[in-house]
Amino acid sequence: MRSDGRRTDELRPLDFRVDFTDQPLGSVLCTMGRTRVLCTVCEEPDVPRWMRGSGEGWLTAEYSMLPGATHTRSEREASRGKLSGRTMEIQRLIGRSLRAVVDRKALGERTLYVDCDVLQADGGTRTASISGAYVALALALGRLERKGALAGGVLRDQLAAVSVGIVDGVGLLDLPYVEDSRAEVDMNVVGMGSGRMIEVQGTGEGGSFDRRELDGLLDLAWKGIDAIVAHQREAIEGAGFSLARLLRGRA
Amino acid sequence: MRSDGRRTDELRPLDFRVDFTDQPLGSVLCTMGRTRVLCTVCEEPDVPRWMRGSGEGWLTAEYSMLPGATHTRSEREASRGKLSGRTMEIQRLIGRSLRAVVDRKALGERTLYVDCDVLQADGGTRTASISGAYVALALALGRLERKGALAGGVLRDQLAAVSVGIVDGVGLLDLPYVEDSRAEVDMNVVGMGSGRMIEVQGTGEGGSFDRRELDGLLDLAWKGIDAIVAHQREAIEGAGFSLARLLRGRA
Amino acid sequence: MRSDGRRTDELRPLDFRVDFTDQPLGSVLCTMGRTRVLCTVCEEPDVPRWMRGSGEGWLTAEYSMLPGATHTRSEREASRGKLSGRTMEIQRLIGRSLRAVVDRKALGERTLYVDCDVLQADGGTRTASISGAYVALALALGRLERKGALAGGVLRDQLAAVSVGIVDGVGLLDLPYVEDSRAEVDMNVVGMGSGRMIEVQGTGEGGSFDRRELDGLLDLAWKGIDAIVAHQREAIEGAGFSLARLLRGRA
């Protein structure tokens, strides 16, 4: 029995609240249990210097935790004057993952800024960021298409991420902090609607793992990804956009 | 007629959503029109080095805007590696204002961290931060009292802040961005429930002002402060804390 | 009776020593009691990127205290690698105040750099910086006009600043450190020759203030500003420039 009564292969309650703020092109408050991440997507009509004239667009991501997001207040990185290695690692992961489902040619010479700000952290903030940012990205692209700024065909596939781990020898899906902090093995998987993977990051935290255990964790992860993908679809349709249409001509 | 149809002496719709997150001691999502600030209060059982052994506590504040808070995305200060002068000025103002209603002796040797993170900005973020942080502070102190960690008597008075300004020669209360960006004179006033002031910061932005105009702006500001003070009281009581009791023994 | 025997509405001995150094376009050593600030104005034939092509000029200010300026040596900000919030706040105030009396159109596409370096600090360094920098600015503009680099009409008004405060319940003009450090309320006022105000910054430091007290402080401040404005005029005329001519066509 898990701390919160879930089965080993069960996700925490998941919610994508679209348009939580209205200034950005896309804005989603992603809630996964007590973890809450505000994901926004903004557009700028320029690309990094090394891409100018290429006809291709760019997408970059930034990640941050509010100081009050954790049980014990964490120091603000802006005050310390530099990003931690953990933050850099996470924002590189988010950006890389989202770029994998974006056709940069179809995007044209513009930059999409994805910002994932963790309002409350209870494990799985990087995977919630990716899953939530995907929804915000879909909304942003939908809006750009609607106002005729984009011809469409940018989104190549759906994208969702989830964490799995081994605690006391048992594989678990979607770990909150109390489980995560005790896990022997921790793994994040980023998968697409097509069933293929973009990222697998498995780490022995005090423990190690063999190939059979790796397989078991991937099984769990895919259960989660399939469920998240369904929720995302609902949220996007609920906001009045057709995901099928956004993905048309793909798959 | 103002852009949003308000009278010159009317506040925007105001809401204090208490316990928006549950990790901090106090957490309030303050909404003033489209401006939304998440204010949290955390406690640490220590004080700055120069205060150790004094028996007194400390309160400090930090302020930040999410990149997607503004119409055009603003660069993240953590990425630039330093705080802007504007941010420093604002967080010094928030901290100074809140300390004015805190009895540091009664607080004891602990530090309260106030974090104001602007989720969406539409003018008046610094004053919304102060008004919202006051509510979060009251909740935090109420909880510390309840668990017996504090004897009470820390809060000396109520505290609220508002912006006023002169646009096209007319004094206005609570300016959204469209008005603020055109104002000839801009003023922030921080006042207490007792009717006394903690801060008055009036600035000619392209224009200047004489003493009569200053007086007119103060009249407007106090209309706003009185209304905010009433909302705060409601929010605090609605969360199950008696503001009278928190202020008892004070006048 | 004040610590130095002055009346409550009396300024400290004030001196503007023009051309203290001769490399800058304008250079003034402003002495107010023991407070001594070297104010220089330099010109650069460019404007910030976002202003290029606008036909308008820019003025920016920087402020710094020498380490040995205070009784206890203060750490050098260049060594610490960042500006304090206090420094940023002050240099923003100086720049904003001076820009208020500069016609940027008439200035043309050039930048004026105002540097205020406090050689000795005994209270009121930010206001002495503004008052002294105004004189250096007038000299700089006068010289640019003389060498035909400027058609004139840049200066819109005179500008001076002073600090006032409440100590032991009594309003005082122009506070030295011993009074400033004990003040319940501290206020800086920046005024123009025309009698209008550019900035009012009143802060309760341990205390608070009501509107009657605010009025009393403004009365004191204007006594000081009127006296400083007279001194400035003398210094500028003494350096061989006609202030009337610099301001002609204005007021």
Place this chain on the structure above:
Amino acid sequence: MRSDGRRTDELRPLDFRVDFTDQPLGSVLCTMGRTRVLCTVCEEPDVPRWMRGSGEGWLTAEYSMLPGATHTRSEREASRGKLSGRTMEIQRLIGRSLRAVVDRKALGERTLYVDCDVLQADGGTRTASISGAYVALALALGRLERKGALAGGVLRDQLAAVSVGIVDGVGLLDLPYVEDSRAEVDMNVVGMGSGRMIEVQGTGEGGSFDRRELDGLLDLAWKGIDAIVAHQREAIEGAGFSLARLLRGRA
């Protein structure tokens, strides 16, 4: 056929030159094809503040590339004043991996600093760093045991790392830069002598992967790890230390 004529499952020529420098406790120049990394291990008789008194030791790693290591000179991070996200990610990986085979209790309250400086980079620098640093670590521990500063039993297992990837649909072991820069999928695997894994980091770089492809890559990786582990053993024994003895009491 690969660019350098190797089979798909063949490592580049591998060499561990022990004691390349003689100041550190352990020093190994690890060469893998044209990639050359100087790995050193130093000891300090202290641990991070949060570990003091715990009786446990610590191991931390730093990674850097010399500016001339790459074909086009790369800017020095010390000159830029901050570490890149890539560097942080890599040095976190190296430290985490090595700590997985260190018994921190047996190490006692001291810190081992592992420095991996890439003298020349031709792909696989992070995995060469791990494999080389393991040898330097074994030498350092052997020497500490010899001078009686350590009772032994610190090393729990052997450790090696290798990169694999998919290029033009074909899985390849140990990619040099020309292959790595074209790879659709890139994966780093850190394994132990016991056959268990510490880290698996698979990333779609332009491409994606399914579970069958992941399996194929893991097969290749283990071929490489087994070969590296044998080379490491030889190098350690060649330097006069018994790896068996260093690992004794372990399984």
Place this chain on the structure above:
Amino acid sequence: MRSDGRRTDELRPLDFRVDFTDQPLGSVLCTMGRTRVLCTVCEEPDVPRWMRGSGEGWLTAEYSMLPGATHTRSEREASRGKLSGRTMEIQRLIGRSLRAVVDRKALGERTLYVDCDVLQADGGTRTASISGAYVALALALGRLERKGALAGGVLRDQLAAVSVGIVDGVGLLDLPYVEDSRAEVDMNVVGMGSGRMIEVQGTGEGGSFDRRELDGLLDLAWKGIDAIVAHQREAIEGAGFSLARLLRGRA
């Protein structure tokens, strides 16, 4: 004939204005031609961590140029966030030179901070800093002796510095900027009252030098040092301190 009519072996007009400010223990405005440096000495009752308990004192120096000190305004290092290599080199030189004439045992466990701030720069700022700082140091030590905080015997010798150089093949003493910027060879010499040297830094700037030319430059430098040493003595005596007494028991 030199630009300012001096002989090749003649110093520029030299002045040490003692007590230019009164907050520091010692304060000297050193003027050498148009070069003006404010040198102050402050005391702190502590030493760097690595010296605590040694019974010895420390002296450290910082150097800075005001932005308006040079013909073209130079950027403020505090704004850039880091010291230039030139500044670091100079402040290391000043500190090293002054420490050479200080008996750190006799100084006791305190730190003397020497600050050299260049108000106006016209060549030779580092040597004027050393010569001026020596005077400020003598005043500071004299005052510490007078108030009984020091037993005396700290100053071991007199100290002065001067620049020499070769311009168009001719050796020159004490170069202003117009000469310095054209010099083929530039040399700074720090000498003591006893005739021995602490520092010789000769640099070919576009040119080179042989041993005969080096000798000629040293002859010139000593003419300058002897003259400066006499001026220093006068300034110190003029401030009411006996240099002989400060140096008693030495030489």
Place this chain on the structure above:
Amino acid sequence: MRSDGRRTDELRPLDFRVDFTDQPLGSVLCTMGRTRVLCTVCEEPDVPRWMRGSGEGWLTAEYSMLPGATHTRSEREASRGKLSGRTMEIQRLIGRSLRAVVDRKALGERTLYVDCDVLQADGGTRTASISGAYVALALALGRLERKGALAGGVLRDQLAAVSVGIVDGVGLLDLPYVEDSRAEVDMNVVGMGSGRMIEVQGTGEGGSFDRRELDGLLDLAWKGIDAIVAHQREAIEGAGFSLARLLRGRA
């Protein structure tokens, strides 16, 4: 007798290992006793902004010590986020020295980056950097000439550097750390094949020196420089380049 049995005027064993790495244009591992410095030269087809269009080239140098280079590990400057004053001073010296033998007109609008990374430090790292970098520079220029990218005539002279010092009153050539740390006087001399000097930096470290002692140190230094110059010539010729030809048309 010296610690390592050398005569007072004898160099430590000296070796220039050319092409230690093969990515840079020139790469030399310079060994002087236990001091080992990897010197590389890279080319970039651009010059600093202020030189563009001048038709001249630029050469700049960077210096760094690996953390494990010293007996006690030194902190990495990239981790601290800034260069020490010592590093800046040294890299300025290396760049200035090498530029003295480079004809920037003949080099054309390109930048040569010289990187000196100390793999092991045992005294004399800055002089070994200069001597080694000269060899790497000659190789780089030779290669640019061979591939026709350069017409030749860039190198004006040979260049070598050495340290000398006074220990216990005796002048010594080429000091290892054990001698350097006890030296009363320390001097670095950079000389050319022609017998002229580029830099002389003599410093009293606890002691001082007179002109006769300075002369004695210069005699020793030139013994060393003459020997190093011969070794350099051999290394360059051994790599298949004619130094005479590289210098032709000069001298």
